[in-house]
Amino acid sequence: MQGNIFINAKNTHLKAKRLQGLALNIEAKELSTEIESSYMNQGQIKADKGTIKINNLHGCTDLLVKHGQVVVNGFHGQIAGFIGSGKIEMQVTDVTGHSTLHLKEGNMKLSVLEAPRHDLEVKAPSLSLSEEVRACGTLSQGSSQVFTISRNDPEASALQATVVSGEAHVECQNWFSTLGIKLPNK
Numbered sequence: 001m002q003g004n005i006f007i008n009a010k011n012t013h014l015k016a017k018r019l020q021g022l023a024l025n026i027e028a029k030e031l032s033t034e035i036e037s038s039y040m041n042q043g044q045i046k047a048d049k050g051t052i053k054i055n056n057l058h059g060c061t062d063l064l065v066k067h068g069q070v071v072v073n074g075f076h077g078q079i080a081g082f083i084g085s086g087k088i089e090m091q092v093t094d095v096t097g098h099s100t101l102h103l104k105e106g107n108m109k110l111s112v113l114e115a116p117r118h119d120l121e122v123k124a125p126s127l128s129l130s131e132e133v134r135a136c137g138t139l140s141q142g143s144s145q146v147f148t149i150s151r152n153d154p155e156a157s158a159l160q161a162t163v164v165s166g167e168a169h170v171e172c173q174n175w176f177s178t179l180g181i182k183l184p185n186k
Helices: none
Strands: 005-054 057-095 099-112 119-124 126-129 138-141 145-149 158-172
Touching: 057 158, 099 119, 119 126, 126 145
Parallel strands: 005 057, 057 099, 099 158, 119 158, 126 158
Antiparallel strands: 119 145, 138 145
């Protein structure tokens, strides 16, 4: 699909190989997406309930889902994502502007580069980190656990991810998963 895309529906399923254009605006009570790649300059996705799956998300995206699952394999851009309850899985390649992921209740899994080109802050009541990620940043504990990777560059882009009630897991993405290749477990 190419051009400006505007969808307002009660229930909808959007399956597309590639979305490309200046503006994307999807609003639905119940939404499911299967998008191979999205190259929209400005995107807004809003749903009461849904499963959002996007394999390559580029550009600036606002995401609001009251209940559901958000899976992004390969994120490059800027995002403001707010999910009431559910699950977030995001593979972050590059953050180009201040970005936020906020999950009120549920589980979040972030995969980041071994040496991210952006700052990262993850806050959750329960937080697990892979060994590679733990070595890149600092972990502080209080009523919530906070993990931070800072490039010490005042102009660096940043991703702030928060889970209010639930768990967060941060791991390094491997080269194969960046390409969308799944290796068998040994």
